[in-house]
Amino acid sequence: MQKHVLVTGGAGYIGSHACKALKAAGYVPVTYDSLETGWEEAVKFGPFERGDLLDRARLDEVFAKWKPVAVMHFAALSQVGEAVAQPGRYWRVNVEGSLNLIEAAIAAGCLDFVFSSTCATYGDQDGVVLDENTKQAPSNPYGSSKRAIEEMLRDFGTTYGLRHVIYRYFNVAGADPEGEVGEFHQPETHLIPLMLDVVSGKRPALTLFGTDYPTPDGTCVRDYVHVTDLVDAHVLGLRWLEDGKANRVFCLGSGTGFSVRQVVDEARVVTNQEVPMTIGPRRPGDAACLVSGSDRAKQELGWTPTRSTMQQMITDAWRWHETGHYDK
Numbered sequence: 001m002q003k004h005v006l007v008t009g010g011a012g013y014i015g016s017h018a019c020k021a022l023k024a025a026g027y028v029p030v031t032y033d034s035l036e037t038g039w040e041e042a043v044k045f046g047p048f049e050r051g052d053l054l055d056r057a058r059l060d061e062v063f064a065k066w067k068p069v070a071v072m073h074f075a076a077l078s079q080v081g082e083a084v085a086q087p088g089r090y091w092r093v094n095v096e097g098s099l100n101l102i103e104a105a106i107a108a109g110c111l112d113f114v115f116s117s118t119c120a121t122y123g124d125q126d127g128v129v130l131d132e133n134t135k136q137a138p139s140n141p142y143g144s145s146k147r148a149i150e151e152m153l154r155d156f157g158t159t160y161g162l163r164h165v166i167y168r169y170f171n172v173a174g175a176d177p178e179g180e181v182g183e184f185h186q187p188e189t190h191l192i193p194l195m196l197d198v199v200s201g202k203r204p205a206l207t208l209f210g211t212d213y214p215t216p217d218g219t220c221v222r223d224y225v226h227v228t229d230l231v232d233a234h235v236l237g238l239r240w241l242e243d244g245k246a247n248r249v250f251c252l253g254s255g256t257g258f259s260v261r262q263v264v265d266e267a268r269v270v271t272n273q274e275v276p277m278t279i280g281p282r283r284p285g286d287a288a289c290l291v292s293g294s295d296r297a298k299q300e301l302g303w304t305p306t307r308s309t310m311q312q313m314i315t316d317a318w319r320w321h322e323t324g325h326y327d328k
């Protein structure tokens with residue numbers, strides 16, 4: 001019998017890549033997405049159910065229809081700047097939406113849950129290499145909302161036996177090497193796609209959000225991980241739960257930090273073109289440095305990232321940028 005997995009946010013960047021990986025692993029990914037920030041064209045690997053996380057009746061209907069064996073929960077608002085400007089929206093959509101989803105899953109007897117959390121739950125911790133044991137201290141409402149959902153999963157696990165794997169993502173980049181899906185936000189706020197817009201002449205210049213951080217070149221340092229490596233870990237997490245293993249948190253990063261300027265330097269090499277830049281103020285809520293320092297996912301899940309070099313991520317993002325996009 002085919003196993004269905006409910007993928008919230010399956011029409012988004014990471015969720016669509018996860019659907020492809022799930023299909024390749026023999027599952028049927030059922031996308032649940034409001035299309036507020038997702039793209040119906042990105043739903044290519046299984047059925048689509050349009051719906052909002054805040055709509056409990058719709059969630060119940062979808063659980064009853066597909067009887068998923070597990071949930072992969074990607075759907076969320078995820079922009080730091082927006083979160084600082086609109087904290088209420090982030091708490092409502094992310095936290096209340098996740099509460100609805102968790103309660104609907106439990107009511108339907110679907111007790112395996114794979115959750116997308118974030119390194120933003122750590123906040124600004126000067127010079128600390130972040131791993132699963134690092135204290136969480138979010139510095140913006142996006143991080144706070146994700147930390148709250150992590151706690152919610154633990155509480156519902158204790159009472160109802162909900163089983164979970166929590167992934168704390170670092171910065172996700174790149175695109176499907178076969179070009180079926182890729183990163184496309186409207187409006188775009190992320191560094192790599194914005195930078196590629198500049199390379200292709202769609203934008204005049206990249207603004208560096210602050211050059212006075214306590215980092216080697218003054219720009220923020222992030223740890224970038226390829227989206228296909230990231231979603232591979234999710235399939236391993238699903239199997240982890242199927243094998244009856246314990247609730248677990250895993251950091252997913254490459255373990256290497258790149259400053260904004262270093263990312264731009266690599267883009268120059270990959271595209272063989274200049275990237276005009278201007279210097280702007282810091283973006284509220286940004287941490288100076290977020291770099292992962294754990295091999296837990298590799299050691300325990302057997303995760304083996306294969307595409308998470310900066311050169312490969314920009315190469316794949318650039319190919320998608322030049323050939324693929326979605327239209328509303």
Ligand code: UDP
Nearest residue numbers: 080189190191194207208209220260283286
């Ligand atoms: N950034 C930047 N200019 C931009 C977009 C992003 O300097 O136009 C910086 C941002 O401040 C952060 C890094 O690039 O330090 C990555 O930002 P992004 O929004 O891609 O991901 P985030 O770190 O917020 O998850």
